[in-house]
Amino acid sequence: MMAQAGTAAKDAASLRKSSWKRTALIWLSRYGTIVGLLLMVVFFSANAPGIFLSRANFLNILSQASLTAIIASGLTYTLVVGEFDLSIGYVASFVGLIVTGLMAYQGFPIWLSIVCALLLGAAIGAFNGVLVTKVRINAVISTLGVGTMLTGIGFTYSSFPIATGIPRAFTDIALGRLVFGLPNPVIIMVIVLIALWVILNKTDIGQKMQAVGGNLEAARLSGIRVDRIKIFSFATAGFCAALTGTLLSSLLGSGTLAAADGYLLDAFAAVFLGSATLREGEFHISGTLIGVLILAVGFNGLSIFGAPTHFQPIFKGGILVLAVGMSALARRYAASA
Amino acid sequence: MPSAASVGPWMRIRGLTKSFAGELALDHADLDIERGKVHGLVGANGAGKSTLIRCLAGVTVADEGSVTIAGEDLQKGSPRASEQAGLAFIHQELNLIPHFNALQNILLGAPKVTRFGMIDWRRSGVAARAAAERVGIRFPLETKVSELSVAQRWLVMISKALVRDASMIAMDEPTASLSGPESEQLFAIIRDLSTQGVAILYVSHRLEEVLQLCDRITVLRDGRIVDAAERGALNKKGLVRAIIGHDMRPPDERDRFATDRSQQPIFSVRDIAWKSAVKGVSFDLYQGEVLALGGLVGAGRTELAHLMAGVTRPDAGHFELDGKRLDIANEAQAVRAGIALVPEERRSQGVMLQQSVAFNINISTLKKLRAIPGLPFVSDKKARRQAEGLVARLGIKTPSVEAKIGGLSGGNQQKALIGRWLNAGTKLLILDEPSRGVDVGAREEIHDAIRALARSGVGILAISSDVEELTLLADRVLVMREGRITGELTGADITEARIIELSYHDSNDEEGDIA
Numbered sequence: 001m002m003a004q005a006g007t008a009a010k011d012a013a014s015l016r017k018s019s020w021k022r023t024a025l026i027w028l029s030r031y032g033t034i035v036g037l038l039l040m041v042v043f044f045s046a047n048a049p050g051i052f053l054s055r056a057n058f059l060n061i062l063s064q065a066s067l068t069a070i071i072a073s074g075l076t077y078t079l080v081v082g083e084f085d086l087s088i089g090y091v092a093s094f095v096g097l098i099v100t101g102l103m104a105y106q107g108f109p110i111w112l113s114i115v116c117a118l119l120l121g122a123a124i125g126a127f128n129g130v131l132v133t134k135v136r137i138n139a140v141i142s143t144l145g146v147g148t149m150l151t152g153i154g155f156t157y158s159s160f161p162i163a164t165g166i167p168r169a170f171t172d173i174a175l176g177r178l179v180f181g182l183p184n185p186v187i188i189m190v191i192v193l194i195a196l197w198v199i200l201n202k203t204d205i206g207q208k209m210q211a212v213g214g215n216l217e218a219a220r221l222s223g224i225r226v227d228r229i230k231i232f233s234f235a236t237a238g239f240c241a242a243l244t245g246t247l248l249s250s251l252l253g254s255g256t257l258a259a260a261d262g263y264l265l266d267a268f269a270a271v272f273l274g275s276a277t278l279r280e281g282e283f284h285i286s287g288t289l290i291g292v293l294i295l296a297v298g299f300n301g302l303s304i305f306g307a308p309t310h311f312q313p314i315f316k317g318g319i320l321v322l323a324v325g326m327s328a329l330a331r332r333y334a335a336s337a
Numbered sequence: 338m339p340s341a342a343s344v345g346p347w348m349r350i351r352g353l354t355k356s357f358a359g360e361l362a363l364d365h366a367d368l369d370i371e372r373g374k375v376h377g378l379v380g381a382n383g384a385g386k387s388t389l390i391r392c393l394a395g396v397t398v399a400d401e402g403s404v405t406i407a408g409e410d411l412q413k414g415s416p417r418a419s420e421q422a423g424l425a426f427i428h429q430e431l432n433l434i435p436h437f438n439a440l441q442n443i444l445l446g447a448p449k450v451t452r453f454g455m456i457d458w459r460r461s462g463v464a465a466r467a468a469a470e471r472v473g474i475r476f477p478l479e480t481k482v483s484e485l486s487v488a489q490r491w492l493v494m495i496s497k498a499l500v501r502d503a504s505m506i507a508m509d510e511p512t513a514s515l516s517g518p519e520s521e522q523l524f525a526i527i528r529d530l531s532t533q534g535v536a537i538l539y540v541s542h543r544l545e546e547v548l549q550l551c552d553r554i555t556v557l558r559d560g561r562i563v564d565a566a567e568r569g570a571l572n573k574k575g576l577v578r579a580i581i582g583h584d585m586r587p588p589d590e591r592d593r594f595a596t597d598r599s600q601q602p603i604f605s606v607r608d609i610a611w612k613s614a615v616k617g618v619s620f621d622l623y624q625g626e627v628l629a630l631g632g633l634v635g636a637g638r639t640e641l642a643h644l645m646a647g648v649t650r651p652d653a654g655h656f657e658l659d660g661k662r663l664d665i666a667n668e669a670q671a672v673r674a675g676i677a678l679v680p681e682e683r684r685s686q687g688v689m690l691q692q693s694v695a696f697n698i699n700i701s702t703l704k705k706l707r708a709i710p711g712l713p714f715v716s717d718k719k720a721r722r723q724a725e726g727l728v729a730r731l732g733i734k735t736p737s738v739e740a741k742i743g744g745l746s747g748g749n750q751q752k753a754l755i756g757r758w759l760n761a762g763t764k765l766l767i768l769d770e771p772s773r774g775v776d777v778g779a780r781e782e783i784h785d786a787i788r789a790l791a792r793s794g795v796g797i798l799a800i801s802s803d804v805e806e807l808t809l810l811a812d813r814v815l816v817m818r819e820g821r822i823t824g825e826l827t828g829a830d831i832t833e834a835r836i837i838e839l840s841y842h843d844s845n846d847e848e849g850d851i852a
Contacts, residue, residue, distance in 0.1 A: 203713040204703040211700050214689030221646065221680055221687075222701040222757065223672025282691060 032326060033277040033287075037294050044301040051304050059183060065296035066189035067244045067251075071260075072267040072274075072288050073196050074125075074240025077233040079271060079283040080200065082213045083132060084139040085237045087124070087147030089264030092245030093257065094150040095121045099246045100255030101158055104165030113170075118242045124150070125238020129231030154257055163254035174250035185247050192240065197285040209233060213283075269320035270295055276326040294319065345408075347372045347536065348505065353402035355388050360746055362388040364560035365402065372504060375527060375537040377551030379544065381580055381803075385560040386540050390507050394426045395419040425498030425506045431490050435483040439474070440465055442482055443497045468499035471533075472526050488519040495526065506530070507538035510634070512546060524550055542802075544576050558582055581805070593828055594791070594812040596626045601660050603796035604676075604765045606645070609654035614640040616820035617654070622765070622798060627791045629811030630800045631836045637820040638800045639681055642767045645798075646678035647671035658764065672701065675764035679754050679771065681800075683747065687754045690743035694735050695724035697742045697753050701761045727756035731786055748772075748779025755786055765796040772806055784810050804833045804840075816840055 044052040051057060071088055078085040099117035102108040108116065124146065131142035176184050200206040211219040212229050220226050244263060249255050273294055274287025298315050346369035355363040363385045370376055380386050391397035393404060398414035405411065412418035433442045440462055449461040462478065469478055472495045482490060491511060498506045508527075512520040527537055527550065541547050547554060554571055556564040556579040564571070564579040571579075602621035609618045614637045622628050630638045643649045645656065647665040656663045658674060665671045671678075680686035688697055699706060699720050706723060708716035724738040731752040735745055742750055751771065758766055771787065772780040787810065791797040801807050807814055814826040816839035824839040826832075 202715060204707070204715060205713060207696065207700065207703055207715060210692065210696070211689055214692050215686070217680070217682075217686040218689055219700070220668045221648070221678055223669045223677075223761075224700070225667075225669045 030276075030278055033273050033290055033294060033323075037290060037297065040294070040297050040301060044297070044304065048301075048304050052301065057300065057304075059186070061293075061296045061300045062186045062189075063183040064299070065292045066183070066185040067247055068263060068266045068270060068295065069189045069289055069292040070192050070247070071241050071244040071263050072270040072292055073193055073285050074237035075267045076271050076274070076283050076285055076288045077196070077200070077209070077236045077240075078139075079275070080209050080213045081230050081233045082216065083230060083233065085125070085128060085143045085234060086140060086264065087128060087143040087150065088237055088241040088267060089261045090147035090150045091121055091124050091238055091241040092248065092260035092263055094124075094154045094245070095242040096245035096249040096260055097154050097158060097162065097255040097257060100162040100166050100170075100249050103167060103170060104162050104255075105158075110167055110170050114246055117246050118239055121242020121245070122235045122239040125241070126231050126235040128238065129227075129234030132234065133227035133230050151258065158255070158257075161254050161256040166253060166255075171250055171253045174247050185251070188243070188247065192243065193285060193289060196236070196240075200285060205229065205232060265316060265320065266292075266295060269316055269323060272320065273323040276323055291323070346370060347407055349405040350389075350393075351403050351405070353389065353392055353399050353404065355392060355397060355399045361560045363392065363399070366557070366560070366562050368555055368562065368565075370505060370536050370538065372536045373531055373534045374552040375531050375539055375550055377547040377554040378538060378540045378557065379542070379547055379554060379576065379580060380557030384557040384580070386557055387509070388560070389557070390426065390509065390538070390540065393419060393424055393507065420501065423502060423504030425501060425503035427491070427494045427498065427506065427508045427511070429510045431487075431494055433482045433490055433493060436481060438479050438481050439469075439476070439485065439493045439496075440478040442493055443468065443478070443500055445497070447500050464500050465496065468496040471499055471529075472496055473522075488515050488523070491515070491523060492526075495530075499530075503535065505536040505538060507540070509540045510542065511539070512541065512543060520546070544573050548573060548576065556580055592788075593831075594626050596623045596813055596827070598623060600624060602657075603659065604645075604798075605657040605660075606641075607655050607657065609641065609644055609651045609656070611640060611644055611649060611651050614820050615644065615651075618817075618820070618822055619654075620815055620822060622796045624794055624796065625792055626812040627788060627797045627799060627810055629807050629814045630798060630817060631804065631807045631814050632802070632817035632823075632840050634802055636817040636840070638817050639769055640820075641817070642678055642769050642798070642800055645671070645765075645767055646676055648678070672761070675762055677701070677758040677761065677763045677766050679751075679758070679766065679768045681769035681773065683750055683754065683774070688742050688750050690741070692742060693739050694728065694733065694742050694745065694753055695720055695738040698724045698727050698738075698756045701757050705760065723760060727759055728753075730759070731756050732782055746775075746779065748775040748783065751775055751779070751783060752786065755783070755790075759790070763795055765798065766790065767798045767800070769800045770802065771799055771810075772801075772803070780806070804836050807831070807836055808833055 071092060075085055075088055095117045098120060099113050102113035102116055103110065128139075128143050128146055131137045131146070132139045135142075174183075174185055178184055179187050200209060208219065208224045208229050209232075211222065211224055212226050216226060245260050248260050252259065270291030271283060271288050273291030274289070275283045277287040277290050278284075279287070295316065298319065299312055302311050302315060348370040350366060350368040350370075353363055353366040354361070366385070366389060368389075378386050378389070388397060392399045393411075395412070395414055395416040395418060403410060406422045409422075411422055434445065437445070440458065443465040444461055450457045465478065469492075472492050474489075474492050474496065476485070476489060482493065485493065495506065511523055515523060527539070531537055531552075539547065539551055548571065552568050554564075554566055554568075554576070555562055556576065558580060563582075598621075600623060602623050604622040605620070607619050610616055616637075618637075618641060630641070632638055640649070644651050645665075647668045647670055650666065656665065658676070663674060665674065665676070684690065689700070702723065703715055706715050706719045708714045708719070721738060727733070728735060728738055733745070733749045733752045733756065735749060742753060745753070755766075755768070768787065772783055775783065787797055787799060791812075799810055801810070808831050811831060812827075814831050814836060815822050816824045816826070816836055818840060826835055826839075
């Protein structure tokens with residue numbers, strides 16, 4: 001009997017402790033990313049006030065963040081509907097190559113090259129969507145397959161970087177500062193993020209996307225054409241990837257094979273960091289922006305403090321695992337609470 | 338304390354409590370289970386039976402309380418610990434791997450004899466064959482499970498439990514898809530196991546069965562154990578009273594709507610067939626009536642509802658809406674034609690748990706909520722106004738329309754799902770198990786809402802396995818059995834006895850035995 005009373009007391013104590021832990025974990029999973037971002041800013045500002053805490057450096061961080069933010073918010077759309085897109089990095093590289101090629105080889109005017117490039121990205125995305133919804137290939141497989149094919153097609157199109165024959169006006173797009181002295185990519189990022197946020201939160205299609213991601217069967221029974229919604233999400237991801245690829249080519253002044261492949265992991269890290277922000281385990285645009293900023297501020301700080309470049313992948317990979325872990329924990333606790 | 342073990346019951350459940358999203362699913366349940374006895378566990382849907390079983394199985398972690406087996410505490414939330422303690426669970430879905438044969442399934446997860454690192458199926462099979470013999474399996478164990486009947490699969494599951502030396506086997510609705518003779522054979526096996534010292538925890542809605550088979554019956558209501566009695570101390574009437582908390586009310590005949598068959602039906606089903614589940618079903622649904630579809634689980638009712646709502650396409654036959662032939666290719670087309678389904682599985686097919694009440698109500702009428710017609714922007718104001726209107730109309734209890742629907746009780750979630758269709762131009766609303774997992778009070782409110790909808794001109798088809806619900810709700814009842822409509826009841830003929838009679842197999846059915 002006494003033994004039983006003892007265990008009961010121990011159980012109650014562990015229950016109290018675990019509920020305290022749970023509250024802390026949920027809090028951490030909601031605000032942890034924002035707190036982490038602020039802590040990084042405070043730490044870098046205190047330790048490198050002259051370098052980190054300057055207008056020039058902040059603009060630098062923002063323009064670095066802008067390309068990642070654009071591609072990552074497109075990726076957010078596919079995750080909102082419960083899918084996945086591993087092709088975005090390859091799409092960005094491929095389109096970045098094609099957009100320069102259209103100018104250099106085909107002699108297209110800049111605006112037409114860009115329009116073609118963005119439409120091409122959206123079309124590749126839509127194709128991914130069709131493979132996933134109509135042919136019903138798992139998204140991981142189909143997008144990886146399509147992305148891998150694009151690498152090869154890109155190589156067939158041009159086996160060496162396209163650096164000559166690109167008009168100066170094209171490189172000026174990414175390097176220029178048309179509004180308030182802000183780099184153009186930052187302005188473009190702001191426009192894209194606002195547009196995607198409005199579509200996701202304020203329109204029919206956005207509500208339907210959230211419904212599809214929230215409960216596929218329920219969405220279907222509500223009369224939502226689930227396949228179309230998913231294809232739209234993939235097309236948006238493709239469009240955003242193409243925009244990032246185009247801006248990167250403009251920034252580099254050349255179309256280079258595999259130039260944007262690395263954005264894949266950055267985008268995933270950002271989106272999953274974002275999913276652990278404010279809303280537990282849900283993907284949303286503002287979260288993605290915070291995720292992107294964490295990565296950009298982190299990279300910036302690492303380079304200011306002279307960390308060797310190979311620290312960047314450690315930071316990036318580590319933060320991805322941390323983010324996914326936090327997101328998973330948050331979801332589990334949200335479900336059991 | 339070994340001394341306690343020899344004196345007390347084999348399994349002792351004390352104060353077991355579990356809540357989900359603030360709702361108590363299990364409220365300080367105490368239960369003793371003895372080896373060699375058949376324990377019946379009954380209660381309405383949502384009474385806590387499955388939560389209790391899930392806690393025992395270690396799939397759900399109880400918030401409070403303890404389970405002691407032969408004097409030892411059962412570790413919480415560990416399916417492995419539960420298995421090692423000798424507990425086996427057979428759920429309705431029968432967790433078997435279809436493309437494995439019976440032998441592989443019986444031995445799944447059990448230690449096997451290996452030779453040079455490879456499984457020696459012949460020698461491993463010895464124990465499995467002995468178990469199969471105990472339950473009277475006569476088909477070869479090399480048969481693939483996908484080729485076995487449901488009854489034969491049950492035997493495989495029981496053998497699987499026996500191979501693991503289970504001291505207790507919990508069975509969830511074992512006879513739900515068995516024929517009369519098959520059920521009888523299962524009962525014989527259960528009695529046999531019980532005399533061999535196995536404890537049986539038998540969960541069923543079929544009260545006659547429970548009264549006939551079980552040594553002791555425990556009744557759960559709203560998560561609490563409200564009655565426990567030895568065989569003979571309870572009769573069906575007492576059992577029903579314990580389950581629903583009051584005597585069964587005779588339905589008020591004045592409320593029954595007399596169907597007017599002279600007018601054109603709202604919806605007609607003509608010779609609809611689909612696979613082996615629906616075998617040529619025809620009926621008409623008229624304005625003003627609540628038409629209900631009764632029958633046992635597996636009779637083909639949900640499949641029929643899915644065909645009507647465009648989830649699946651019929652192999653043969655057609656539908657008519659307002660006298661016009663209708664071809665439904667998918668759910669979206671059904672919804673646009675005005676046919677909506679409130680599904681059986683509220684959580685997995687109905688609500689978007691992470692979203693607000695307003696979101697869940699408005700999702701099927703987004704076009705009507707646009708700020709400016711023609712532009713795809715949803716007006717927050719219109720959305721809130723519509724949601725608030727429906728919340729008030731249906732009496733949905735929620736702190737606000739912005740609250741997450743996951744925090745609401747099952748009954749209020751269900752009302753929200755009905756609300757989803759009230760402004761959507763719905764002509765035919767199909768409700769599959771409208772009050773499953775809903776408490777009695779909410780059930781009445783849901784019934785009132787359904788009746789009001791029917792009287793306002795919306796065609797209503799309600800599907801229910803709950804015979805009492807059919808007598809309370811329906812103006813006309815069609816009973817399905819094995820994919821066919823076996824009878825129609827109207828007015829004073831709508832009684833539990835008549836429905837049950839039409840639902841069950843006749844005793845002189847062609848079915849043979851199961852093995």
